[in-house]
Amino acid sequence: MKNIIFIILIASSLISCSKSESTTNQPKPTVVGKWNYTKERIQVLSSAGAVISDQTSTSFTPDDFIQYNADGTGVASAAGGDILNFSYSISGNTDTEYQTPKTAGETPYVFTITLTNTVLTRHSQTVANSQTTIIDDTFIKK
Numbered sequence: 001m002k003n004i005i006f007i008i009l010i011a012s013s014l015i016s017c018s019k020s021e022s023t024t025n026q027p028k029p030t031v032v033g034k035w036n037y038t039k040e041r042i043q044v045l046s047s048a049g050a051v052i053s054d055q056t057s058t059s060f061t062p063d064d065f066i067q068y069n070a071d072g073t074g075v076a077s078a079a080g081g082d083i084l085n086f087s088y089s090i091s092g093n094t095d096t097e098y099q100t101p102k103t104a105g106e107t108p109y110v111f112t113i114t115l116t117n118t119v120l121t122r123h124s125q126t127v128a129n130s131q132t133t134i135i136d137d138t139f140i141k142k
Contacts, residue, residue: 029115031090035139037064047130066139073100095122117141 037060044052063079068088074097076084086109088097095111111122120139125132 027117029117031068031095031113031115031120032070034065034067034142035120036060036062036142037066037137038140039136039138041134041136043134045132045134047132052131065142 039056039058041054041056043054046052061079063077066074066076068074072087072089074086074088076086085100086097087100087102088095090096090113093113093115095113097109097111098106109124111124113123114121118141120141122135122137122139124135127133
């Protein structure tokens with residue numbers, strides 16, 4: 001009987017130790033850092049919701065990235081040499097970005113983001129000329 005109680009106590013202490021270690025070692029996800037593109041999907045829908053086009057790209061180079069700095073600025077880079085500087089603010093899961101320098105009347109880019117320590121996804125949806133454009137980007141942290 002003493003052996004059974006001893007085994008139960010050892011097993012429960014091992015289980016409780018492994019749980020506390022796994023939760024304390026996980027850093028809180030942050031958008032700050034350099035994120036490389038892995039996937040981009042662009043859908044265009046008619047006003048009735050019919051799919052006009054649906055394209056997915058997965059061919060990216062190390063020059064295709066977005067970098068968020070801790071001071072609220074960032075840079076987006078495309079392999080073709082296009083560089084876009086921006087400022088951003090995040091509230092909950094909403095990322096609002098403005099090109100810099102900001103111009104009067106500029107409409108911000110607004111993304112719904114999902115974030116882990118290694119994966120960032122951004123979703124945006126805009127309506128213009130009776131069409132809805134949906135963009136879903138996926139990045140990995142470098």
